[in-house]
Amino acid sequence: xxxxxxxxxxxxxxxxxxxxxxxxxxxxxxxxxxxxxxxxxxxxxxxxxxxxxxxxxxxxxxxxxxxxxxxxxxxxxxxxxxxxxxxxxxxxxxxxxxxxxxxxxxxxxxxxxxxxxxxxxxxxxxxxxxxxxxxxxxxxxxxxxxxxxxxxxxxxxxxxxxxxxxxxxxxxxxxxxxxxxxxxxxxxxxxxxxxxxxxxxxxxxxxxxxxxxxxxxxxxxxxxxxxxxxxxxxxxxxxxxxxxxxxxxxxxxxxxxxxxxxxxxxxxxxxxxxxxxxxxxxxxxxxxxxxxxxxxxxxxxxxxxxxxxxxxxxxxxxxxxxxxxxxxxxxxxxxxxxxxxxxxxxxxxxxxxxxxxxxxxxxxxxxxxxxxxxxxxxxxxxxxxxxxxxxxxxxxxxxxxxxxxxxxxxxxxxxxxxxxxxxxxxxxxxxx
Amino acid sequence: xxxxxxxxxxxxxxxxxxxxxxxxxxxxxxxxxxxxxxxxxxxxxxxxxxxxxxxxxxxxxxxxxxxxxxxxxxxxxxxxxxxxxxxxxxxxxxxxxxxxxxxxxxxxxxxxxxxxxxxxxxxxxxxxxxxxxxxxxxxxxxxxxxxxxxxxxxxxxxxxxxxxxxxxxxxxxxxxxxxxxxxxxxxxxxxxxxxxxxxxxxxxxxxxxxxxxxxxxxxxxxxxxxxxxxxxxxxxxxxxxxxxxxxxxxxxxxxxxxxxxxxxxxxxxxxxxxxxxxxxxxxxxxxxxxxxxxxxxxxxxxxxxxxxxxxxxxxxxxxxxxxxxxxxxxxxxxxxxxxxxxxxxxxxxxxxxxxxxxxxxxxxxxxxxxxxxxxxxxxxxxxxxxxxxxxxxxxxxxxxxxxxxxxxxxxxxxxxxxxxxxxxxxxxxxxxxxxxxxxxxxxxxxxxxxxxxxxxxx
Numbered sequence: 092x093x094x095x096x097x098x099x100x101x102x103x104x105x106x107x108x109x110x111x112x113x114x115x116x117x118x119x120x121x122x123x124x125x126x127x128x129x130x131x132x133x134x135x136x137x138x139x140x141x142x143x144x145x146x147x148x149x150x151x152x153x154x155x156x157x158x159x160x161x162x163x164x165x166x167x168x169x170x171x172x173x174x175x176x177x178x179x180x181x182x183x184x185x186x187x188x189x190x191x192x193x194x195x196x197x198x199x200x201x202x203x204x205x206x207x208x209x210x211x212x213x214x215x216x217x218x219x220x221x222x223x224x225x226x227x228x229x230x231x232x233x234x235x236x237x238x239x240x241x242x243x244x245x246x247x248x249x250x251x252x253x254x255x256x257x258x259x260x261x262x263x264x265x266x267x268x269x270x271x272x273x274x275x276x277x278x279x280x281x282x283x284x285x286x287x288x289x290x291x292x293x294x295x296x297x298x299x300x301x302x303x304x305x306x307x308x309x310x311x312x313x314x315x316x317x318x319x320x321x322x323x324x325x326x327x328x329x330x331x332x333x334x335x336x337x338x339x340x341x342x343x344x345x346x347x348x349x350x351x352x353x354x355x356x357x358x359x360x361x362x363x364x365x366x367x368x369x370x371x372x373x374x375x376x377x378x379x380x381x382x383x384x385x386x387x388x389x390x391x392x393x394x395x396x397x398x399x400x401x402x403x404x405x406x407x408x409x410x411x412x413x414x415x416x417x418x419x420x421x422x423x424x425x426x427x428x429x430x431x432x433x434x435x436x437x438x439x440x441x442x443x444x445x446x447x448x449x450x451x452x453x454x455x456x457x458x459x460x461x462x463x464x465x466x467x468x469x470x471x472x473x474x475x476x477x478x479x480x481x482x483x484x485x486x487x488x489x490x491x492x493x494x495x496x497x498x499x500x501x502x503x504x505x506x507x508x509x510x511x512x513x514x515x516x517x518x519x520x521x522x523x
Numbered sequence: 524x525x526x527x528x529x530x531x532x533x534x535x536x537x538x539x540x541x542x543x544x545x546x547x548x549x550x551x552x553x554x555x556x557x558x559x560x561x562x563x564x565x566x567x568x569x570x571x572x573x574x575x576x577x578x579x580x581x582x583x584x585x586x587x588x589x590x591x592x593x594x595x596x597x598x599x600x601x602x603x604x605x606x607x608x609x610x611x612x613x614x615x616x617x618x619x620x621x622x623x624x625x626x627x628x629x630x631x632x633x634x635x636x637x638x639x640x641x642x643x644x645x646x647x648x649x650x651x652x653x654x655x656x657x658x659x660x661x662x663x664x665x666x667x668x669x670x671x672x673x674x675x676x677x678x679x680x681x682x683x684x685x686x687x688x689x690x691x692x693x694x695x696x697x698x699x700x701x702x703x704x705x706x707x708x709x710x711x712x713x714x715x716x717x718x719x720x721x722x723x724x725x726x727x728x729x730x731x732x733x734x735x736x737x738x739x740x741x742x743x744x745x746x747x748x749x750x751x752x753x754x755x756x757x758x759x760x761x762x763x764x765x766x767x768x769x770x771x772x773x774x775x776x777x778x779x780x781x782x783x784x785x786x787x788x789x790x791x792x793x794x795x796x797x798x799x800x801x802x803x804x805x806x807x808x809x810x811x812x813x814x815x816x817x818x819x820x821x822x823x824x825x826x827x828x829x830x831x832x833x834x835x836x837x838x839x840x841x842x843x844x845x846x847x848x849x850x851x852x853x854x855x856x857x858x859x860x861x862x863x864x865x866x867x868x869x870x871x872x873x874x875x876x877x878x879x880x881x882x883x884x885x886x887x888x889x890x891x892x893x894x895x896x897x898x899x900x901x902x903x904x905x906x907x908x909x910x911x912x913x914x915x916x917x918x919x920x921x922x923x924x925x926x927x928x929x930x931x932x933x934x935x936x937x938x939x940x941x942x943x944x945x946x947x948x949x950x951x952x953x954x955x956x957x958x959x960x961x962x963x964x965x966x967x968x969x970x971x972x973x974x975x976x977x978x979x980x981x
Binding site for chain 2: 127128130131134135137138139140141142144145146148149152155156159321322323325326328329330333334342343346347348349350352353354355356357358360361363364365368370371386389390393417418419423443446447448449450453454458467476477479480483491494495498501502505509513
């Protein structure tokens with residue numbers, strides 16, 4: 092390995108013993124030194140440039156997402172005057188308290204009536220100023236206060252994507268003019284986009300939200316943690332504390348190291364062929380996603396767990412054995428509690444990796460359009476990274492800011508998890 | 524009863540078993556002047572184990588068996604006699620009826636399914652109850668058996684510890700099972716693929732057009748060489764042209780030049796680059812980098828420049844890999860004995876000369892291993908290429924041209940509506956197998972190099 096270096100130093104040892112001392116003052120020597128120092132400075136600058144550019148790229152990435160995404164958290168709203176009394180909606184107030192209220196209002200033509208109201212208020216193009224889902228806002232308002240049906244009211248509804256774009260940045264002259272007209276009439280306001288936090292996927296960018304994806308992510312992570320943590324910890328303990336040195340344990344070790352480096356999409360293929368194909372588990376469900384991701388991050392936990400267990404000094408084990416504890420008691424009463432912070436750090440890092448993973452989940456069908464939040468582990472769901480992927484395919488300008496906003500949320504979760512891991516490591520790091 | 528409720532019930536029963544057994548063992552303590560062999564808690568664990576384990580094993584088995592039983596029972600009913608004979612339509616109707624069962628008020632696509640749904644519902648409910656009853660019975664039987672064995676000289680501890688050891692062993696075998704599962708499932712599906720498409724066509728054909736597979740000669744449209752080339756070009760050439768210089772120079776700067784405070788901050792910041800989800804990089808590449816590179820290519824005179832160029836995918840992937848290369852290089856530079864560095868500096872060499880002539884040659888095996896691992900990671904990377912690379916399979920040396928990769932094609936092949944047995948779907952598994960084998964070999968070589976090299980200095 093290091094033989095060339097050794098050879099050089101040996102060769103240096105055989106130089107003739109007497110040599111005239113180097114005259115450092117000669118011009119050629121001075122020039123040589125200057126050249127060497129210049130090379131040194133250049134090299135150092137190159138290194139600094141590499142670090143700066145790499146960090147600069149990260150900054151650029153984050154800045155792009157922030158500047159695109161912050162608009163996704165706010166929304167432009169239109170104050171829409173509605174004359175419910177003149178709409179002649181065929182709904183009685185007692186229908187509104189019951190479960191069929193949504194259906195009754197939709198059947199009574201509320202959607203068309205809201206569109207007509209927009210035309211009446213803002214001119215022939217009026218319907219295009221409000222979001223396609225504006226009538227849902229009106230519906231909820233009516234359900235909250237059925238007495239609205241008999242009078243006139245002004246309800247704040249989400250503006251369409253075009254108007255939102257015109258209000259927040261540059262857009263086509265026509266929409267700019269429309270936005271200016273609305274602003275002049277005092278009909279345009281902006282507010283925090285609660286829908287983005289509480290809604291699920293939709294085809295209308297003004298109505299989309301990440302709650303469905305967040306809940307799907309949460310359920311998936313729950314399954315992942317419930318499987319990967321115990322399996323990872325138990326196999327780390329076995330390999331570090333009990334395993335005899337033989338071919339079987341070598342095989343286990345090789346598989347774990349290899350699994351840690353297998354591309355994630357291969358785990359997706361495994362999930363597709365085995366969990367969906369052979370075991371007939373439900374497609375798109377958090378349980379399948381969770382199991383697949385658990386297999387993927389299990390090696391991470393095992394490797395972190397082994398290092399943590401290895402770091403517990405033998406004297407602890409000897410002392411426990413010395414007072415009569417069995418080998419299982421030594422591990423579960425003494426070694427494991429001491430190694431737990433290290434194991435937890437590894438687990439959080441593994442979970443962060445699972446939270447950001449997309450490719451294996453695409454393979455098991457978690458890319459379907461799902462407009463409701465999942466109820467349990469077997470209902471169709473999507474997760475946050477997949478939601479980002481799905482929105483990134485949408486051409487509408489409104490989805491660009493929604494995608495970036497979802498990325499901001501995902502990155503915040505990941506940063507929080509990593510910060511927690513670092514905190515745990517610093518807080519509980521023990522030097523024996 | 525839902526699966527969650529049943530699980531909670533069994534856990535609850537096990538808890539009751541634990542408490543009663545421990546109480547009984549505590550009462551036995553000192554009776555007849557004899558000491559208890561095991562601690563009361565250990566007797567508790569013994570009983571809890573006997574309550575939970577048989578029931579859970581049965582449930583796992585039952586959840587696999589019962590759908591089949593329900594199917595058979597439904598098929599035996601008179602309502603099912605009008606179904607079409609075995610085939611795709613039949614299974615579609617059965618699947619729909621199964622989905623309809625248990626939900627209310629939804630209309631069915633197939634009228635037959637609408638008829639079968641209540642039948643399914645009935646059988647599913649009754650089989651679920653049968654399963655629940657057997658599981659609870661097993662829990663009680665196991666608990667009762669274990670409870671009767673509690674005695675002063677009963678070796679509960681030995682039994683419990685043996686079971687724990689078994690659990691430890693099983694947990695560590697899961698890694699082998701997963702590896703085996705991956706390998707066998709890929710191999711099995713690929714074998715089916717290669718029985719349709721000759722393996723030589725797949726490995727040496729240069730035409731990749733899975734959208735229009737000619738049924739007479741599927742091999743002619745499924746030549747994977749352009750994919751291998753694209754994967755190599757994006758992952759091993761362009762990405763490494765970014766990752767190696769930046770990663771290596773960052774590692775050198777941070778280990779040799781930077782002040783400790785700078786190093787303390789910059790290292791985690793660079794590591795964030797590796798923690799950013801790849802879907803974010805993919806989006807960034809598609810949204811910002813791709814169009815920028817297309818504009819650059821157009822201004823350079825490439826008329827057919829695409830925003831889904833090999834360069835944009837490779838560039839962004841290279842940035843993602845930087846921290847990977849830099850931390851591997853960091854480790855291997857740190858592993859070079861300080862005496863070698865000090866010796867070189869004492870001879871009058873500048874730091875850069877020391878790095879170039881002493882540290883890097885000594886750390887080279889580690890750096891090479893790091894690069895190999897990085898390559899393996901780059902060619903297995905999916906989301907960036909899915910979002911930023913093109914779907915068109917071309918063999919090109921022009922980085923502004925479009926190129927596609929193995930992983931992108933796997934995603935494209937498996938997210939369509941193809942049925943499970945077409946050469947199109949199976950091709951994805953053949954590609955997966957190739958990817959698995961290549962990354963496996965790269966990892967093995969890299970790990971060997973690292974191991975050998977680490978030992979050399981210890």
